[in-house]
Every structure is written in C-alpha cells, then in structure tokens.
Amino acid sequence: MPAKALSIARPLRNPYIPPMTKTWNQKSERPVLGRAPLTQPAFLPMSKKEMDELGWDELDILFVTGDSYVDHPSFAASLLGRWLVAHGYRVGIIAQPRWDKPDDMLVMGRPRLFASVSAGAIDSMLAHYTAFRKKRHDDAYTPGGKAGSRPNRATIVYSNLVRSAFPNIPVVIGGIEASLRRITHYDFWTDKLRRSILLDSKADCVVYGMGEYAMLHIAHVLDQYGETSGTPFSYIAQDVRGIAYMGTHDEIPSQANIVELPSHEEIDADNKKLMTATLSLERHVQEADGWAIQPVGKRAVLLAPPALPLSEDEMDELYGLPYAKAQHPSYTEKIPCVDMMTTSITTHRGCGGGCSFCSLALHQGRRITSRSKESIIQEVENLTRNKRFNGSISDVGGPSANMWQASCKADPEKCKRKSCMHPKVCPQFAVNQTKGITLLRDIQKVPGIKNVRVASGVRFDLAQKDETALRAYTMEFTGGQLKVAPEHICDAVLNRMRKPGVASFEHFLGAFKKYSEQAGKEQYVVPYLMSAFPGCTDNHMRELGNWLRSRGWQPQQVQCFIPTPGTVATASYFARIDENGEDIFVAYTDAERLRQHHILIPSVGRKESKAPQGKRGAYAGKSNGKPNGKPDSKRGSSNHASDKRSERKSQPKREQQPVPTGKSGPKKASPFSVNNR
Incomplete structure (x- = not known):
C-alpha cells in the first residue's frame, strides 16, 4: 500500500473482531484466526513448477529470506511458512535472491496478501564481518558454505527489491536484523546512530520477537479487507500484537499504557539517551501490557504490546508440523548447518x-x-x-x-x-x-x-x-564436553554482564570434576569467554589470563564483544556508561579491542595468523576441526520466530592430550581442563 496512506487517521475500532480463545496463561485471550488448513507439501514451493504441482494458481504470502531454504523449524521461513499453511494460506519462499535486479522476486508471481522479508537466521552484518571488521569467508546457511550470498543490510535491500517487483504491496519485515532495529540503534559497522529500520526499508511494519500470531493476524485481517481496499495499514494492524509501524501518537488507543522513548533527535544530541531508550524498551518487552512510542521527526515509531507467548498446546502444534528436516532438493551443494540441526x-x-x-x-x-x-x-x-x-x-x-x-x-x-x-x-x-x-x-x-x-x-x-x-x-x-558461559571471572565485569560471580562458576567446576570422576569419564568444560566488554579494562583481562593459566587452560577462541543493536551492553559501549548512568572505561577503538584480545590470544589479527576471529570458543589442546568463524547465537542472531539453537555452531573437535603414565598407572586428565600440567 502507498506509504502516504499510513498517515490517515483511523476509526476507533476495527469492525472485524474475530472470536477469541484462551492463551498460554489462561488469563488472557487470543483471536481465533485463519482459514481451513491446507495439505502440507513435502517442501514449500520455490518455483512456479512446484506451485503447479500443488495446484496453487497464486501465493497468498511470499517469504524472502537471506538464508537458503532448509525445511526445519530452526528457520523462520520454514516454521512460519508451514504455520500459515496449517491455517489455510499458500506460502512460497524466495531464498537468497540476487540483489542487483528484482527478477528473482517474480518467479512465483505477485502474492495476493503481502510479502514477508527477513535477513535470515543471522544478522547480515554479523554474517559478513568479524568483531574486528574483517570479511568472513564462509556462511553456514548457504550451499557449499560460501560467503556473499546475501547483501549487507539484507532486510533493507530485499524490501526495496520487493517494492520494485510488486508496487504498493504490503511489506512485513522480521527476523533478528529487523527486530533489534525497530527503534533508533547504534550501528557498529559505521560507528553511527541509525533511525528505525522502518524508515530505510520503507516497510509497512516490523514483526518483532516471536512472530507466529503476528503474521497470522496480519494475514487474517488483510484477507478480510483485500489488498486493494486502500485501507491504511495502521488501521489494519491496530489489534495485532508484536509489531511496530510508523504513525502518530493519536493512533495509539486512548486507554493504553504508553512507554515514552527518547526521540531519535534527542538520542542523536545526547549519547546517554540511548541507554534510556534501551532500558525502556527492555521494560516494554518484560511488562508486555502496553504500547511504546519513539518520535522521529514529525512522525513516530509505534510499538504495539509484545506478542503473548504460545501455550504448550500451541508449541506442540507448531513443532509437530511435518518438517522435512532437510535442505530443499533444488540445491546441488550441501548446506553446512543441516547436519547439526537435523x-x-x-x-x-x-x-x-x-x-x-x-x-x-x-x-x-x-x-x-x-x-x-x-x-x-x-x-x-x-x-x-x-x-x-x-x-x-x-x-x-x-x-x-x-x-x-x-x-x-x-x-x-x-x-x-x-x-x-x-x-x-x-x-x-x-x-x-x-x-x-x-x-x-x-x-x-x-x-x-x-x-x-x-x-x-x-x-x-x-x-x-x-x-x-x-x-x-x-x-x-555430557558427551565429553559440556558448554557453559561464565564469560569472565572478574566480578566487576560479570556484574555489568548480569552474570553470576566467579565463585558460582568455581563451585560448578568442582561439582563437574567430582561427578565426572565418579562416572569414570574424562570430560571437559567448554567455557565461553569474552574480551573488550564495556567496563572491562586491560587489567581485568590480565586477571582472567592469570586465572586460566593457573588451571592449565589455554584459550583457542574467545569472543571479542560485538555491539549488536538493541542490547544494554551496546548502549554502554556507545555512551560509555553503565546502566546506572555511571561513566565506565570502554575499549572503543579496534586497537583497544585487539589489545585486550591479544592478552588471551596473541595471534589474532596478526599477519600469517590462522586463528579464527569473531567467535566465542572452547579450550583445546589440539584441534583438527576448522571453525567457521561465525558469531555465537547468543550475541544476537535469530529469526523472529525460530528458536535460538538455529544459530549455534559446533565447537571444533579435539584431539585429547596424551595421558601421562607412571608407576602408579595412568593418570586421569582433569575433567574440567584440557591442557594438563
């Protein structure tokens, strides 16, 4: 629909009010949505030929994604696509289209209701660059593991391609890239503030968070009105939870609780306002009962209340759909992430x-x-x-x-x-x-x-x-290794991370050692650690290094903090304050960040170094695996409706250190370390 239509004032209430059903906590209600279920195909179609085989003359909804198509619930295009098919809507997928022209968008024709756009399971900038802004050379979500199959800022690029291919079609964006950029955010890659992604993508709305019912509700209401009705999208979306769109203050229901965020202009004038906005957005998500608004120029980003969590029955329905658990048969090369996910x-x-x-x-x-x-x-x-x-x-x-x-x-x-x-x-x-x-x-x-x-x-x-x-x-x-995330060992840093203190981790290590010995197993803890976190000084990193050496641990991989949009830590990095507003030290420049990283891993960033960059890591004596160098999922990579395990990468396999022997017989390696002294 034309962007200018979004500024039209809406009536007080949507005349179409669907019946309601109880939700996850049995205290609130959710609308009953959708049409009669369709037969689930072996794979969602990616071509007109596949549509013809299904007897579909057109699509209702087109998904455009920066990932290749793997029919697994870890991928939003698959999970949401099958969810919508189960509710009567015909869905097709365009995976990793070319971005120099809109031709790939046209292969299945114009969708009847709307197009949904996502950068994929991982933020496109994280997919392309390491923590030190070095170009990555692989992509686990692409056939053959090849890098470069999605553009930088893929959500914006794909949205504009869809607009070019299908003028005036409603465009709904989602996924981790869009969700965490729904308000003003800091962009690490350009070291600048950026406005809400709604403005650059020209999308009608962002589905933030888990998107099953937001997507279904949008499809349902558009189905009632019809694409060409001329009805403003802000009016159509007024009862949909879990979305954000451009509008004005008077479009928010008069009785609603409203969280007022600092305007884009206020944050641009005062870096510390980004922390205020981030903490307010965090409260908005946690309380889950009100609206939020951020002024941008003469308009505002309107954030509807967050989506209600799914009930157990709904989770069972969603994950019980007949996913093929395989890559689409059109691919001739293997997609690296498939084996782990299946x-x-x-x-x-x-x-x-x-x-x-x-x-x-x-x-x-x-x-x-x-x-x-x-x-x-x-x-x-x-x-x-x-x-x-x-x-x-x-x-x-x-x-x-x-x-x-x-x-x-x-x-x-x-x-x-x-x-x-x-x-x-x-x-x-x-x-x-x-x-x-x-x-x-x-x-x-x-x-x-x-x-x-x-x-x-x-x-x-x-x-x-x-x-x-x-x-x-x-x-x-535990299959020899158990992953845990202490992140650091200095309590001052851990407190800013909102992580438990080092005493808790050391107590855990003692218990892990005791139980491993009782089981007669040689097992290892795989601790995730981080450098250059806001508030972490060089002395903190030296203290961490000394702690590791005292236990015979040698880090092979450590994640250097990456300021991804939307998090409290990113606001700390940008404003150089903690969440209480106190000034803190921040390793801000690449030189400062590398200096901290070198305290634990001296080889990273130096010539001739083959050490992986930008990934959290394990501790290994020797490694015969080749890590793909992607950031860990918990650094901010997901789909708006997929589970976070879709972005996890397996750690490189380890060759165990030789077990020393003596008169007393073989000595068991420490169950919570790798390099034994």
Whole structure:
C-alpha cells in the first residue's frame, strides 16, 4: 500500500473482531484466526513448477529470506511458512535472491496478501564481518558454505527489491536484523546512530520477537479487507500484537499504557539517551501490557504490546508440523548447518537470563514456553525413522537446556528485575530440573536412540540449585564436553554482564570434576569467554589470563564483544556508561579491542595468523576441526520466530592430550581442563 496512506487517521475500532480463545496463561485471550488448513507439501514451493504441482494458481504470502531454504523449524521461513499453511494460506519462499535486479522476486508471481522479508537466521552484518571488521569467508546457511550470498543490510535491500517487483504491496519485515532495529540503534559497522529500520526499508511494519500470531493476524485481517481496499495499514494492524509501524501518537488507543522513548533527535544530541531508550524498551518487552512510542521527526515509531507467548498446546502444534528436516532438493551443494540441526530437538524457547549483551530476552522474552513431553518424544520417534539419522541426538534443549518447563510465579507487570538469574536466581523462577532429566532418560529409551547429549549447554548457576540434575547432566548426558558461559571471572565485569560471580562458576567446576570422576569419564568444560566488554579494562583481562593459566587452560577462541543493536551492553559501549548512568572505561577503538584480545590470544589479527576471529570458543589442546568463524547465537542472531539453537555452531573437535603414565598407572586428565600440567 502507498506509504502516504499510513498517515490517515483511523476509526476507533476495527469492525472485524474475530472470536477469541484462551492463551498460554489462561488469563488472557487470543483471536481465533485463519482459514481451513491446507495439505502440507513435502517442501514449500520455490518455483512456479512446484506451485503447479500443488495446484496453487497464486501465493497468498511470499517469504524472502537471506538464508537458503532448509525445511526445519530452526528457520523462520520454514516454521512460519508451514504455520500459515496449517491455517489455510499458500506460502512460497524466495531464498537468497540476487540483489542487483528484482527478477528473482517474480518467479512465483505477485502474492495476493503481502510479502514477508527477513535477513535470515543471522544478522547480515554479523554474517559478513568479524568483531574486528574483517570479511568472513564462509556462511553456514548457504550451499557449499560460501560467503556473499546475501547483501549487507539484507532486510533493507530485499524490501526495496520487493517494492520494485510488486508496487504498493504490503511489506512485513522480521527476523533478528529487523527486530533489534525497530527503534533508533547504534550501528557498529559505521560507528553511527541509525533511525528505525522502518524508515530505510520503507516497510509497512516490523514483526518483532516471536512472530507466529503476528503474521497470522496480519494475514487474517488483510484477507478480510483485500489488498486493494486502500485501507491504511495502521488501521489494519491496530489489534495485532508484536509489531511496530510508523504513525502518530493519536493512533495509539486512548486507554493504553504508553512507554515514552527518547526521540531519535534527542538520542542523536545526547549519547546517554540511548541507554534510556534501551532500558525502556527492555521494560516494554518484560511488562508486555502496553504500547511504546519513539518520535522521529514529525512522525513516530509505534510499538504495539509484545506478542503473548504460545501455550504448550500451541508449541506442540507448531513443532509437530511435518518438517522435512532437510535442505530443499533444488540445491546441488550441501548446506553446512543441516547436519547439526537435523539431530537436535527444541524443547522450549525464551530465557530468564537477561544478560546485558544478549538479544534472547529482548527477542524471545524472559518467559519460558515449553513443549509437552509427549510432543518431544513423538519428534524423537519420527527422527529415528529418518534414513539419514545415525542414532545420536546432539541436543535436547533451547537457549539453556535446563530451563524446560520453567515458569515465573511473579506478575510481569509488577516485577522490576532485569534478569531472573542475576544477581541470584529469583525465588519466583520455578523449574523442576529433575523433570528435564527424566525427559532425557525417556528419550534415551526410545528404540533407535544410541545416545543423547545437551549441546546447547546448561545454565550452571541454575544447575547448582538441583544436585541430582547436575549429577545427571555430568554423568549421563555430557558427551565429553559440556558448554557453559561464565564469560569472565572478574566480578566487576560479570556484574555489568548480569552474570553470576566467579565463585558460582568455581563451585560448578568442582561439582563437574567430582561427578565426572565418579562416572569414570574424562570430560571437559567448554567455557565461553569474552574480551573488550564495556567496563572491562586491560587489567581485568590480565586477571582472567592469570586465572586460566593457573588451571592449565589455554584459550583457542574467545569472543571479542560485538555491539549488536538493541542490547544494554551496546548502549554502554556507545555512551560509555553503565546502566546506572555511571561513566565506565570502554575499549572503543579496534586497537583497544585487539589489545585486550591479544592478552588471551596473541595471534589474532596478526599477519600469517590462522586463528579464527569473531567467535566465542572452547579450550583445546589440539584441534583438527576448522571453525567457521561465525558469531555465537547468543550475541544476537535469530529469526523472529525460530528458536535460538538455529544459530549455534559446533565447537571444533579435539584431539585429547596424551595421558601421562607412571608407576602408579595412568593418570586421569582433569575433567574440567584440557591442557594438563
């Protein structure tokens, strides 16, 4: 629809009011949307020939994505596409189109309702550049692992291509790239502030966070009005949660609670206002009951209340759809991420951590939404019938494996905590980790399953709340390595990260060692660490280096902090203040950032160095793997409706150090270190 139509004043109420149903918490309602379900195809179509085979003369919705098409729920195009087909809408996918001309957009014709655009499972700038702005040479989401199949700022580029191909069509953008740029944000790659992505993309709205019902609601209402009705999009979208669009203050319902964000111009004049805006947006997502508004020039970004989490039944329905768990057959080269994804099971989404550098809570929310045990077991049984499956499940979990079925007893509108885990695990955060262990054991009993692992890792401070679960994770479900994320060991830095103190990590290491020895296993902790975090000084990095050396650990990979849009840590980096407004030291320039990184990994950034850059990493004596150098998912890469495990990269395989022997016989290696002294 024409952009000028968006400024038209809307009536007080949308005349089409769909019936309602109870939602996840049985205290609120969600509209019943959609049409009669369609038969699910083997793959969603990518060509007119495939449409003809399905008997579809046109599409209702076109998805354009910066990823290749893998039919797996870790990819938003697949997950949302099948969700919409299940609700009666014909969906096609254009994956990694050329961006020098709009021809690829035209292969399946103009969609009847709207086009949906996403950069993919990872921010396109993170996909292309390391923490030190060096060009990457591979892409795990592209056939053959080749880099360069999506443009920089892919959401903006694709949106304008869609506009060129289909004039006046409604354009809905989403995914991690768009979601975290919904208001004024700092752009690390140009070292500048940028306005909301709505303005540069000229999209009608951003779907932020988890997008199942926002996308379905938009499709449903456009289906009622028809594309050519001339109805302003702001009017069509007035009852849709989880979206942002351009408008004016008087378009927000008069009775709504409103979070007022500093205007773009105010932030541009005072860097510290970015922290105010970021913390306010964080509260808007957590409270989930009101609108937010950010003035930009003569207009404003209007942010509807966040989407309600899915109920358990809805999660079961979504993940129970018949995904092929394979790449589209049109590809002739293997897509690197497929093997890892096809052996992993998503049990839940959301994270109570609220880490200041992480986009998870801002994107998926702090409320945990879980699948039922029956749904998970059914997926495992289906997986065993896949001829490509070798019997090993690499991961059963979500952002953290030990948060399945967690719930919060507090009222989100009254809770003032920024994290459920920091400074200590909140007593209102309830999770029975023993149930999670029972689930893993029941999966292990399914015929055809050889072993089960939790590659997504565990939240170690939460794990220590249940010794039985911690013992089981260590003794039964760690395949030699267990991923944890201490990030640092200096409490001053950890506090700014909203991470538990070093004492908690050291206690965990002691328990891991004890239980590994009881199991007679040689096992390793794979700790994720970070350099150049806002507030981290060179002395802090030296203290971390000394701590590692005292334990015989040699870091092979460490993530240098990347200021991704939308996070509190990025606001700290840009404004050089902490979230309380106090001035802090920031390693701001590339030289300062490299200096901190070199304290742990001297070779990074030097000539002839083959050390990977821009990736969090493990500790290894020797490595025969070749890491792909991509940033970890928890640094802000996801789809607006996919689980975060879609961006995880497996750590390089390790050759274990030779076990020294003596008169007393073989000595076991330390179960929580790799290089043994």
